[in-house]
Amino acid sequence: MSWDDVQSRTRIGDMTMRTRRFVGRLRRVMSLLMLSVLCPWLASGQDQIPEVTIVATGGTIAGKADTRTSFQSYRAGQLPIEEMVDELRPQIDEVANVTTVQFGNRGSGSYDISDYFDLTVAVDAALETADAVVVTSGTTTMEEFAFWLDLTVRSQKPVVITGAMRPWTVISSDGPANLFNAIVLAASRETHCFGTVLMLNDEFHAAKEVWKSNGMRLDTFTSRELGILGYIDEREVRTYRAPPRVQACNNRGRWVTPFDLDQISKDQLPRTEILIGYQGAGLDEAITAWSDAGVKGIVIAGGRGSEEVVDAAEANGVVFHHTQRFRTGGDNLYPQKARLLLMLSLAFSSEPNQIENWFTRYGFAEFSQ
Numbered sequence: 001m002s003w004d005d006v007q008s009r010t011r012i013g014d015m016t017m018r019t020r021r022f023v024g025r026l027r028r029v030m031s032l033l034m035l036s037v038l039c040p041w042l043a044s045g046q047d048q049i050p051e052v053t054i055v056a057t058g059g060t061i062a063g064k065a066d067t068r069t070s071f072q073s074y075r076a077g078q079l080p081i082e083e084m085v086d087e088l089r090p091q092i093d094e095v096a097n098v099t100t101v102q103f104g105n106r107g108s109g110s111y112d113i114s115d116y117f118d119l120t121v122a123v124d125a126a127l128e129t130a131d132a133v134v135v136t137s138g139t140t141t142m143e144e145f146a147f148w149l150d151l152t153v154r155s156q157k158p159v160v161i162t163g164a165m166r167p168w169t170v171i172s173s174d175g176p177a178n179l180f181n182a183i184v185l186a187a188s189r190e191t192h193c194f195g196t197v198l199m200l201n202d203e204f205h206a207a208k209e210v211w212k213s214n215g216m217r218l219d220t221f222t223s224r225e226l227g228i229l230g231y232i233d234e235r236e237v238r239t240y241r242a243p244p245r246v247q248a249c250n251n252r253g254r255w256v257t258p259f260d261l262d263q264i265s266k267d268q269l270p271r272t273e274i275l276i277g278y279q280g281a282g283l284d285e286a287i288t289a290w291s292d293a294g295v296k297g298i299v300i301a302g303g304r305g306s307e308e309v310v311d312a313a314e315a316n317g318v319v320f321h322h323t324q325r326f327r328t329g330g331d332n333l334y335p336q337k338a339r340l341l342l343m344l345s346l347a348f349s350s351e352p353n354q355i356e357n358w359f360t361r362y363g364f365a366e367f368s369q
Helices: 003-038 081-086 113-127 142-152 175-188 244-248 283-292 307-315 335-348 352-363
Strands: 051-056 097-102 132-136 159-162 196-200 203-206 230-233 236-239 272-276 297-301 319-323
Touching: 051 081, 051 113, 051 175, 081 097, 081 175, 113 132, 113 142, 132 175, 142 159, 142 196, 142 335, 159 175, 175 196, 175 230, 175 236, 272 283, 272 335, 283 297, 283 307, 297 335, 307 319, 319 335, 319 352, 335 352
Parallel strands: 051 097, 051 132, 132 159, 159 196, 272 297, 297 319
Antiparallel strands: 196 203, 203 230, 230 236
């Protein structure tokens, strides 16, 4: 190969690299233009460092282990969130002005519906002054936390929930990176009008779609067929798709759900249960027992009770929602999330048709043509 050939190929390679860089910049500009159409607020205030509030509930991310290699043997909810954020400084101060709220410090499975109610109140209160909120949580019921917030938080500002599969104090904990990336994502405000998103392992997911697939792996959270919303690579947020509710970003009346917790008290959230069907399951006995105990909503995941028993329960005020064992019908709403939607629906309406409409709108949402 002659020197002229080498120089020619080098020039071609340089031109290809410049072209790729130009296309990359063009894509970012187009993405910002699209977001500015959906969310006009993006056109202003981008030069100011954003205010991000972390509402901490504990979980593995705040856990302490006896040794640096005790990945599975640890005590969840031990470290205060302020101490954890301090370990991310000074780098995090270049991303956002971070303030913290210690809502609680225990495993996610120990929170009840009353706590869920209070968490929504805390998040909405933080969003009155902050540009975005990050919620830290244990992963056991994280997707339920996320969907609850998605249904009840009134603000269109970003809400990002994150946690960890390994405690903060072990070698190669995913906690610090997840917390840092969650703040990066929230501060970017790319998920404005997305509702609540869940962020772990450099990926973020829609609250309605995500589920925990494994009790040990770092990539446990998945959105199955629909896939992730995007990635966080260092301080670069890469968004590939959005939840359908972004279509209503310019119409807040359509964007918010009817589930305004300011309009009800905690005791108006009815007891709602999940009944798992399997071969030989005693569905009738369980339905009758729950009906007699005052349960007002039952999600039956797989199978159905006998017509006589179901009719009697309905006459006693029980509302049923039927799902598959792993999700609702042909959609991606899992029984645990269907329970939360049914509970909120029953708190705001006793009309079966209205409840069915809410399931269609908030449980099976899709982009309109």
